[in-house]
Amino acid sequence: MKKTILTLVAALLVGASMQATAAGGADLRLAPAPVHRLDAESLQRGARNFVNYCLNCHSAQYMRYERLQDIGLTEQQIKDNLMFGADKLGATMTVAMTPAEGVKWFGVAPPDLSVISRVRGVDWLYNYMLGFYADSKSATGWNNLVFPSVAMPHVLWELSGPNRLVEQEFDDHGKAAAAAIAIKGLARVAPAPGGKWIVQQVAADPDAPGTMQSVEYRTFAADLVNFLDFVGEPTKNKRISIGIVVLMYLVVLFALVYALKRLYWKDVPH
Ligand code: HEC
CATH class of the missing domain: 1.20.5 (Single alpha-helices involved in coiled-coils or other helix-helix interfaces)
Structure with a gap:
């Protein structure tokens, strides 16, 4: 009996990790997002992070402030900490910037993030938050390993530090893929001139550390993604x-x- 259960668990685990690889595609390896939908504190921190760092550009127009009571906040806490301006509790999370202004300032309007977790999935979003690095060749001065040439600046750079891209070259694809696996986190394998392959990863810039330790920043990003997942499917907590x-x-x-x-x-x- 015990053996059967162990075999079953092992089969499930193998299935789960294979799914993660498939989601990352052939050349992009995503770190699994450490998100826990029933962790109310994480969701509350994520709501705070979202309101403070994202809501000035991105709306979440299907999310009502009062709904945040579902993650354990009181009406008063929502009013005092998360609602800036004279919004009513029943208001949705809209943004003052118009799409036209977005296009003017960034070239692309920042999309509404209500259902982004369903479109991209939590692993993609988590790695997107870890994927920003300083790039002097791009118009914004930033780039992203998960979303190359993204128009969004790295708005969290003070927390994470500006970060830089680290590249390693290999003679063949097999060796490059093995090196990417050994990184055990976000990595990209890309073809390079002359039949070579490069492995790219985002690393901290030792000369420009962020205000947060790397593990602290990863928790910050995970909380944010947990919250975006809640926004995309608020009733999932009840189902679980x-x-x-x-x-x-x-x-x-x-x-x-x-x-x-x-x-x-x-x-x-x-
Ligand atoms: C200064 C404005 C600005 C801020 C602040 C901002 N973003 Fe963005 N964001 C953008 C723009 C512009 C795009 C469109 C990028 C593109 O399509 O190239 C974008 C794109 C995105 C995307 C990709 C959407 C897609 O196409 O799949 C995600 C996810 C995202 N932002 C999340 C966030 C989160 C989370 C925060 C808060 C930490 C945040 N953004 C803060 C401007 C902003």
């Missing part, structure tokens, strides 16, 4: 909670039925 209750019910039921079976068959000679 109901699912857990149903599973517990089934476990108890199984124990009772099994006990009953043993009782019935006790006196029957095998």
Whole structure:
């Protein structure tokens, strides 16, 4: 029995990691996003991060402020900490910038982020937040390993530090792919001139550290992505909670039925 369970768990784990590789595509390896949808504190920190650092450019127009009570905030906390301006609690998370202004300033209007977690998935979003690096060749001075030539500047650079791109060259694809796997995080394998391959990764610039330690910044990004996932599907938390209750019910039921079976068959000679 124990062996069967272990085999099942192993099969599930292998399945999960294969999915992650497939989502990253052949040349982009994404670190799995350490997000926990039932972690209310993480969701609350994510809401704060979103309001402070993203809501000046991006709206979340399907999200009402009052809905933030679902992640354990009180009306007063929402009003005091997350709502700037004279919005009503029933208002949605809109932004003052018009799309035309967005185009004028950035070349592309910052998209609404209400359902971005469903479009991109949490792993992509998490790595996007880790993927920014300083690039003197780009118009904004920034670039992103996950979204090359992105029009969004690295708005969190003071926290993470500006970061830089580190490239390593290999003679063949196999060696490059192995090196990318060894990085155990965000990495990109790209063809280079002369049949060579390069492995790219984003690394801290030792001369320009951010105000946060790297692990602190990763938590910051994970909280933000957790919140974006909540925004994209607010009722998922309820579904997960109901699912857990149903599973517990089934476990108890199984124990009772099994006990009953043993009782019935006790006196029957095998
Ligand atoms: C200064 C304005 C600005 C701020 C602040 C900003 N962004 Fe952006 N963002 C943009 C622009 C412009 C784009 C469009 C980039 C493009 O398409 O090249 C963008 C694109 C994105 C995308 C990619 C959407 C897609 O096409 O899939 C995501 C995700 C995103 N932003 C998340 C965030 C998050 C999270 C924050 C807060 C930490 C944030 N942004 C803060 C301007 C901004």
